[in-house]
Structures are given as C-alpha cells and as structure tokens.
C-alpha cells in the first residue's frame with residue numbers, strides 16, 4: 200500500500216465534525232480516537248458517533264480504542280462500520296482472540312503498544328495482526344512531543360515481519376509532523392496518524408500532501 204496518512208479527529212472541532220472530516224478528504228484514513236477515562240485519563244466519543252461518522256466520511260475509518268475491555272468492545276466497533284480497529288495490548292485479555300474476531304468480521308485487526316510496552320509481546324505472532332501501532336507518545340492527548348526512542352521498536356517489528364514475509368502495516372501515533380515523519384518512515388513506519396499537525400495547518404489538504412512527500416523521501 201505504501202505511505203498512508205491518517206488525520207486524527209481528536210484535533211477536529213467536535214461541533215463541526217462532518218465539515219472537519221470532509222476538510223481532510225485526500226487522506227487515506229480517518230483516525231477515530233476512543234477514550235474511556237479509565238485506560239487513559241481522557242474521555243472522547245464512542246459507538247453512536249462512529250456510526251454516523253462512517254456514513255459521512257469519504258475515506259475508511261481507523262478506530263483507535265484507548266479503553267478497558269477491548270475483548271468485549273472491539274468487535275462492536277467493527278460491526279459499527281470501522282474498516283480497521285486497533286486495541287491496546289495492555290488492556291486486552293486475549294489479543295489473538297480479539298484479532299481473529301475482528302478479521303472474521305471483515306475488519307483489519309491491529310494491536311497498539313504503549314511506549315513502555317516491548318515489541319516482545321507480539322513479535323512471535325505478528326501474522327495474527329494486519330497492523331501494529333507503535334505509540335510515540337503516552338496515549339490520552341493530542342499535541343504531545345514525539346518520542347524518538349520508539350524508533351528501535353519500529354525497526355525491530357519491521358525486520359521481524361519481513362523475516363516471516365508478512366505484509367504488516369506499522370503505524371505511529373503521537374507527535375507526527377513535518378519535523379518527525381521522516382524518522383518514523385526511515386524506521387519502517389507506513390501509516391502515520393497526525394492530529395495537531397493536520398488540523399492546526401492553514402491548508403489541511405496541502406499539509407497531508409507535504410507529510411506524504413516527506414515520508415516517501
């Protein structure tokens with residue numbers, strides 16, 4: 200698939216969500232951040248909002264669940280129309296069972312690792328997942344600084360996926376901007392979430408193209 204850009208609605212205007220989704224219609228994905236106030240110290244939106252968002256979004260929706268009990272909730276987000284569902288390894292009882300259920304429902308299955316979680320936890324079972332999200336900030340808030348010390352984790356996952364010939368997508372989320380996207384791309388990332396960088400730009404569509412070009416270099 201190559202380089203893909205996923206603007207995060209966390210930085211959008213929730214009172215003008217449709218307008219702000221359409222304003223990034225040259226993006227590959229819409230990144231939909233779900234927070235429950237338990238797994239992370241912040242609260243956003245959930246299933247009823249997703250059900251409407253998938254109806255108006257011109258691009259597929261990539262759900263990022265920062266919630267407890269993804270074993271119960273992840274399949275519901277697939278059923279509500281997400282094209283990709285990412286759940287956190289740290290919150291899951293049985294990550295492989297969740298991924299299998301997501302795939303059975305026809306959704307891309309993805310697992311996220313917080314900065315303190317080693318690649319070791321998934322490295323031997325990468326084939327169970329369509330994507331691994333390497334968090335480059337502590338999950339919970341937009342606008343935080345990118346953590347360059349996560350690059351070895353990306354490199355390791357990219358090497359391990361190549362070794363078993365698995366077309367794994369690697370996503371980074373947190374602090375992605377024109378300044379940082381090149382580092383993440385060089386480490387093997389191909390799907391880039393960008394919240395404040397895209398929504399804070401004067402010309403959002405141009406910012407998406409600029410990020411895409413920088414990641415290709």
Ligand code: DX5
Nearest residue numbers: 207338339341342374394395
């Ligand atoms: C943070 C969220 C991100 C957030 C990224 O926990 O998962 O998707 O919107 O925001 P930026 O790109 O501003 O760091």
Ligand code: ZN
Nearest residue numbers: 232263372392
């Ligand atoms: Zn996110």
